[in-house]
Amino acid sequence: MAQVKFVSASRVYAKNAPPAVSALDLDVKDGEFMVLVGPSGSGKTTALRMLAGLEPLDGGRVEIGDRDVTFVPPKDRDIAMVFQNYALYPQKTVAENMGFALKMAGVHKDERARRVREAARLLDLDDQLLNRKPKALSGGQRQRVAMGRAIVREPKVFLMDEPLSNLDAKLRVQTRSQIAELQRRLEITTVYVTHDQVEAMTMGHRVAVLAGGLLQQVDTPRHLYDNPVNQFVAGFIGSPAMNLQTVPLAEGGARIAGTTLPLPPAVRTAASRADLKELVLGIRPEHLHVANGSGELTGSGNLAGSRELTGEVLLIEELGADALLHVRLAESGNLVVARTEGRVSLSPGQKVTFRVRPEDVFAFHPVTGARLAG
């Protein structure tokens, strides 16, 4: 059993500086692929290193299995780590790199060779590569050796620190799915750090969003997308990002582009209780449905109860199957990005009308960023 627990784990670097990781409470289930995602400085790498034993804890504890490993050195935690720059041993061959931990553990030479070959096969590493030094390998090959080095150990937990960030875009997409598939096959608990929310969404069973050393939300990718708990998560998850606009409150709703978008009563109550005159409205690009001049929809779908927003097209990003429209909304002048359903024949300078369903709109506190009424 290898679940991982962060219990109120903290790491502070300087006396009066804000903590790098602040009282993190996170449970990773056995066999789960947990992604820690956030911008740089969010504390995700620090948290991973605390789990690895490469950073000491200034508060709280870390558990692997049912064991408190807070003061246990890395080599006794039964973990394996893939580093961002791979950290391969330059003077050793690929086989020696992968077998190093086993050698340290006193595993016999033949057994080592067998396990190394097995791992190499799993990762599609050619036999002839085994005798080369890292210098002679391509970036993708090095990345696989780094993974192989971790796999060979059959640890309780895999730790991965942005292992894809040094690969070119195409290789990254390819390797992403390979890693996810590998983890499903091996069923080893994995904690994976990345700044790329696409990686987080596509690879993780659950995703933990961190910012400024604090855990913002941990949930399945779908739930994070549909139910962000605050403005940060809402704006971080999803590409292109959710449109976030500060808008004034009006009777029954919020005022934007010359219309009043109705807000659910719970939201209005929360707003008035907090004495708010304005709030942050969040609308995902795909929820701005393009309508033609007469208000009819160009796409499909039932949009009962939707409201109209008009604006002027500033820029069109052609994606092939669909497009992103950069629009300046009427009256308020807010800039939004909308994703079209299929092709539309619009050009910059033209007027465009959107229909938005009130239930697709998120409302956030303009100061704290907290979601108003979840």
Next chain:
Amino acid sequence: MTATAVPVRPLKGREPRPQRFREMSSQVGWGVLAWVVGIAFFLPVLWMVLTAFKPESAAQTWPPKFTFSPTLAEFRLVFSGWGPFVTHSVIATAVSTLLVLLLGVPASYALSVHPVKNWRDGLFFFISTKMLPIVAAIGPLYVIALKTHLLDSIWLLIILYTAMNLPLAIWMIRSFMLEVPKELLEAARLDGAGRIREISGVILPIISPGLVSTALICVIFAWNELFLALNLTVTNAATMPMFLISSVPQEGLYLAHLSAAAVVASIPVILVGWIAQRSLVRGLSMGAIK
């Protein structure tokens, strides 16, 4: 679904940290060991400085004295006698270093930025002169110096010191020039810079710290040089190392005087070395280690 919108203060009251304590004490132990080693290794220098402030009577005692009433008498003696020696040293060192830079910068340029065809051979030629022992040619060198009336002349030392330091300087300066980003040179080229402008306007400003390091290394070697000075000078060009040799008399007490002379002679290079520590590695390894 968990969410934390408000930061939670970490728990007060730290748990016991046996690991932290072990880490700290090993760090302190390491520091103590390092200090002991450092001081032990430095001891002869310390002893030299201490002895320099002793009156002669206190310098040759048994057991050796650690407390005494310090005096500047020996230093005064040194300063009264060092005149010609230090002058010759300064002239020989400064002029030879200048010559080294004047000859070395263009040569390094020709071996790095716009290399000549056989630049590798050129480089190895220079370093081979460093490997050949000058001691082997000292006899005929003496004869040549005699015949050209350069014996016991400061110019002889300048000429020889320049030749001695030139290979080192070329390797060093070359290593600095190789670090100048190619894009800068290309941009200058596009702006119409010719070779001279390229060197003076782009390269020299960028490598000027490197030139300083190179000069410092040349100063160290020229200032400390004994063999050539010993064999080829008598009085008109005798340098500080010779001064030191002469401060060992045939008879009489001399330890304090010697120490004072040693301190005075070594101070310039010690100061230079302390200030330019990082350049030391680069210079001594002929530019191999940055």
Next chain:
Amino acid sequence: MTVIEGVAPPKVEVRPRGVSRREKWQRRLPLLPALIYTIVVTQIPFVVTLWYSFQSYFWNTPAPAHFNGVSNYKTVFTNAAFRSALVRSVVMTATAVIVAMLLGVAFAVLLDRKFLGRGVVRTLIITPFLVMPVAAALVWAGPMLDPNFGLLNYLLQPFGVHHVAWLSTHALSSVIVVMIWQWTPFMTLIILAGLQSQPADTLEAAKVDGAGALATFRELTLPHLRPYIELGVLLGSIYLVNVFDAVKAMTQGGPGTSTTNLPYYLYQQVNNAFDIGDAAATGVVTVILTIIVATFALRMFARVFQFEEGGV
């Protein structure tokens, strides 16, 4: 709709390449002053040495130099003093280089970790190198090693050492100790540069892989340090084989000839003997031996110098 047929690839004409003659000379020009200067100043003495090595030329007789073939060389090769000076040079250099390198690695490891006053300790450790060599030698000979007043005898008293005349009974060791003392900082700095260039994440990976401090040093650090050690040994040998100051200042080659190395031997020949021919021949033989060794050294040099550019 037009059909696009296969297009035959265009004929490519390659102009003969090469740098123009004018460009070649423009590139050579900056090199020439330094090159000519070095050739003149370093090669002429050796040519003259070569010339004199075939002459019989005595300083103290009025007879002019005259050709005597290779008889000077015969003298050199049959001269036991020359051979023993050669052997001694090798012994002194090898011992000093090896011990200085061992100490250098140890000191570098010490200095690689953070501790209070690290910069100061580093400065203390490199100072011996900065002391003027002849000054260092004289200070060791006098205030340190004097049989009656020296510090070393005083410090070793509790170990049962009494008034040892180091420069009489342990002359060679004393000279070697001074060489080591002065050159350990050089080794330390080179190895320290090597330690600090080791990527930190490979050391962390080793930690995670279960390697303790000793295993990490043996398996990772030493292989990483190899080119640095080679460089230190190579350069150190070049500098140390030419050591003259310590011998001159401390023992003048004695007692007897027990500390006479090759540079000092040549110095003696020139100053004390009057046989220029013999001194010249000795010089030539020394140069030839040096060339043989230097050829191997230069090949090593080329390989070692690759490592900084290539990177690992």
